Amino acid sequence: MLKYALLGFLNYDNKTGYELKQTMDRSTNHFWHAKQSQIYQTLKKLASDGLVVSHPEHQESRPDRRVYAITDSGKKAMAAWLAKPVTTLEPNKQLLLLKLFFSGGLGKETLLTQLRLLRKLHEQQLDLYNTESPDVIKQHGKSNPELSRDTIMWERTRRFGERHEKMYVDWLDETIRMIAEHF
Amino acid sequence: MLKYALLGFLNYDNKTGYELKQTMDRSTNHFWHAKQSQIYQTLKKLASDGLVVSHPEHQESRPDRRVYAITDSGKKAMAAWLAKPVTTLEPNKQLLLLKLFFSGGLGKETLLTQLRLLRKLHEQQLDLYNTESPDVIKQHGKSNPELSRDTIMWERTRRFGERHEKMYVDWLDETIRMIAEHF
DNA sequence: AGTTTATATATAAATAATTATATATAAAAT
DNA sequence: ATTTTATATATAATTATTTATATATAAACT
Numbered sequence A, B: 001m002l003k004y005a006l007l008g009f010l011n012y013d014n015k016t017g018y019e020l021k022q023t024m025d026r027s028t029n030h031f032w033h034a035k036q037s038q039i040y041q042t043l044k045k046l047a048s049d050g051l052v053v054s055h056p057e058h059q060e061s062r063p064d065r066r067v068y069a070i071t072d073s074g075k076k077a078m079a080a081w082l083a084k085p086v087t088t089l090e091p092n093k094q095l096l097l098l099k100l101f102f103s104g105g106l107g108k109e110t111l112l113t114q115l116r117l118l119r120k121l122h123e124q125q126l127d128l129y130n131t132e133s134p135d136v137i138k139q140h141g142k143s144n145p146e147l148s149r150d151t152i153m154w155e156r157t158r159r160f161g162e163r164h165e166k167m168y169v170d171w172l173d174e175t176i177r178m179i180a181e182h183f
Numbered sequence C: 001a002g003t004t005t006a007t008a009t010a011t012a013a014a015t016a017a018t019t020a021t022a023t024a025t026a027a028a029a030t
Numbered sequence D: 001a002t003t004t005t006a007t008a009t010a011t012a013a014t015t016a017t018t019t020a021t022a023t024a025t026a027a028a029c030t
Helices: A002-010 A017-026 A036-048 A072-083 A095-101 A108-130 A132-143 A145-182 B002-010 B017-026 B036-048 B072-083 B095-101 B108-130 B132-143 B145-182
Strands: A052-057 A065-070 B052-057 B065-070
Touching (some): A002 A052, A002 A065, A017 A065, A145 B145, B002 B017, B002 B036, B017 B036, B036 B052, B065 B072
Antiparallel strands (some): A052 A065, B052 B065
């Protein structure tokens, strides 16, 4: 599905693989990420499928770069994907839950220590959603008033992250309490 | 990480690849799933690493089966993994958010229809967590009172699923309202 | 009686993603 | 001055995961 993330960004502007990586790290990172190597591979695949085209650009003080642009065919593919509704729930993988599922044999204090550490991490992440992200989105909304629908969408993804982290922290508090009392 | 799921189950009982698939579908499915083909491959890998051993069992009316058992080395590897605390947040991928992020160009009604359909799916999933799962866990807890610590863990993962779906439905309601009003 | 569904077993091919490695310059820090 | 960090570019090797395919019997349905 990374292909659609790349098509989505190229639909706004031409970009190199490197720039796409930067863009994703700053925007979709909390719900979709990719390694640079995967981005380069996927761009090649998209090019061979005719959904993007690329041309090399010479640079003096840096290695030459390859700029990618979406094609009409790529725009169509993107629009078709967006129009197709999600009809099944995507299974998501939670490593922590897998671990916890098998952790009945761990000692009480070991477990509590692990869970408290994790709580700190999620609390920090929650703070990030509450502070940094909204500013970025507000700025974007101000400078491009035409993009207000995009801005609503971006804010919805931020809000998801915020709610998710809030849920996670609450669940951890409940879990810590339960283990402290009944273990 | 599938390897640890398999080691975890084999730590309770010897099982075939087929049985492991059934077990996962009935227990960890909502936070960790795998295709049968991946399970077979991973079992081979575990065997070649000495973490499990297997022996074929002849069957009259079915193809012969291969039963896997965890080794001491496998038990050690599992215990080491469980003891190692999670120190970074795992990035998780939400296809729906990726789609929504780029959906600013869709029509208002198209979007609302998609979101309402999705709301129905998540509401159903929430119902499942509230009804089916707790019974299974209670039964297990009753028949094996010794396993109460495991039972607490399994209940915690169920509760995570419940909270997650609740959060998702609430977020969808908020999103639907926002788009209905401001789009 | 014939078809479908479930049980039971797996392999092969393809796609997706991660980890490791490689090159080269500019800017910042020590 | 020298080292480190950041910018900028990517490829190769490995691991993880999905999709497609294959075989065979029992049980249930039509």
